Amino acid sequence: AKDKITGFEGIIIGHCKYLFGCDQYGIAPPAKDGEAKSSQWFDEGRIEVLGKGILPEEVQVEKNGGPNRDCP
Numbered sequence: 001a002k003d004k005i006t007g008f009e010g011i012i013i014g015h016c017k018y019l020f021g022c023d024q025y026g027i028a029p030p031a032k033d034g035e036a037k038s039s040q041w042f043d044e045g046r047i048e049v050l051g052k053g054i055l056p057e058e059v060q061v062e063k064n065g066g067p068n069r070d071c072p
Contacts, residue, residue: 001049008027011028012049024042025041
């Protein structure tokens with residue numbers, strides 16, 4: 001994906017839906033010289049999808065989770 005304003009490009013890694021209707025997407029740029037760079041968040045209207053990218057099914061593991069996976 002690409003931010004239409006800044007030209008920032010990468011893979012969409014997250015979607016945040018705020019209570020007041022603002023949707024944002026996190027974009028992680030490609031690593032350079034083996035070093036991962038920080039992701040950035042952009043409003044939905046600024047995002048241009050450039051291609052298929054990486055589908056969630058391609059990175060799933062048997063037991064998904066995160067820091068709060070055991071919380072109700």
